Amino acid sequence: MIDATAIIDPTAKIAENVHIGPYSVIGPEVEIGEGTWIGPHVVIQGPTRIGRDNKIYQFSSVGEAPQDLKYQNEKTWLIVGDNNVIREFCTINRGTVQGGGHTGIGNRNLLMAYVHIAHDCEVGNDTVFANNASLAGHVKVEDHVIFGGFSGVFQFCRIGAHSFISTNSVVIKDVPPFLKVAGYYAKPYGLNMVGLQRRGFAVETVKALRRAYKVLYRNGLTLASALEELQKQETPEIQQLFQFIQASSAGIVR
Numbered sequence: 001m002i003d004a005t006a007i008i009d010p011t012a013k014i015a016e017n018v019h020i021g022p023y024s025v026i027g028p029e030v031e032i033g034e035g036t037w038i039g040p041h042v043v044i045q046g047p048t049r050i051g052r053d054n055k056i057y058q059f060s061s062v063g064e065a066p067q068d069l070k071y072q073n074e075k076t077w078l079i080v081g082d083n084n085v086i087r088e089f090c091t092i093n094r095g096t097v098q099g100g101g102h103t104g105i106g107n108r109n110l111l112m113a114y115v116h117i118a119h120d121c122e123v124g125n126d127t128v129f130a131n132n133a134s135l136a137g138h139v140k141v142e143d144h145v146i147f148g149g150f151s152g153v154f155q156f157c158r159i160g161a162h163s164f165i166s167t168n169s170v171v172i173k174d175v176p177p178f179l180k181v182a183g184y185y186a187k188p189y190g191l192n193m194v195g196l197q198r199r200g201f202a203v204e205t206v207k208a209l210r211r212a213y214k215v216l217y218r219n220g221l222t223l224a225s226a227l228e229e230l231q232k233q234e235t236p237e238i239q240q241l242f243q244f245i246q247a248s249s250a251g252i253v254r
Contacts, residue, residue: 003040012046021058030063033082047075048094051082051107060090066103066119068096068137077102081125084109092117099138106143118155130167142177144199146192160244162199164192174248176216177241178209181253188217188253201237208235216245217254 002008002020009028014020018032021040026032029046035053038044042056048063056062063078065071076095079102086092090111095102099120106125116134117123123135124143133147136155145159148167153159160177169186180192191213196206215221215229223245230242245252 009046015052027063045094048078048080050080051084053082054080054084054086056086057088057090059088060086060092062086062090062092064091064093066093066096066137068119070098071096071119074101076119078105079103080105081107083107084111086111087115088113090115090117093119095120096137112149124161133165144195146195157250158244158248161240162192162195164195171253173254174244174250174252176244176252178237179213179253186253188213205235205237208233208238209241212238212241223252223254 001018003022005022006020006024008026011028012026013031015032015034017035020026020038023040024038024042027045030044031049033050033052036050037055039056039058041058043061045063074097076097078092078094084105093103096119103117103120104122106123108125109123109127111129112131114132115129118135118137120138121135123141126143127141127145129147130149132150134152136153138156139153140158142159142161144162147165148169150167151165151169154172157171158174160175162178163175164180165171166182169182170184171186175181178191178196180189181187182189191209212230216226227242227245230238
């Protein structure tokens, strides 16, 4: 299942049932889990650990050195989970020592063509990156986030769970969970209602989130006053929203 034209470094660890297509290059200190499919002309550099049942399409560059002038060939990592789909021409860089030493991709994510994940990013589970979406360094993405095509996120930002980043948006501040944002620079445009409905959120939960959104963005309150109001709510999703905003160091989109 490994094409004769593929170049595999002797230190690479390739599990059973791994397919590696023509002219792909697997570098030193790369681990690839069972059932993973590597297309033709893919380059994977290490140290990189790739889990089970992933699909990596042609011309992708996975685990290459970070594009950071501080990087001085230190040993840093890229760690990819299971059941991810990485389409054509995607670029995913390893971490830097200053950023914690590794870039992480979770499980069941879809990265469409030309997506870029920079050094020290942490991507959760069940996310979708449409074509040409890009993360600068040190970005943290929680679960079930959708990025529209050509959207970009500034370094050190955090993207909350179940949020939606619209096409061509540029995000320079943290995006709280459950929100829909759009524009240059990105601003909030209500809740991600389509995402909440698709994932089966209860009607009462959605109503509570609507009230929380009004507290944050419609009632003319300062952020501190809005947080005081949110803290009183016992709904788990409201507490999730409150804790995300409270932990923000970059500020949130408003």
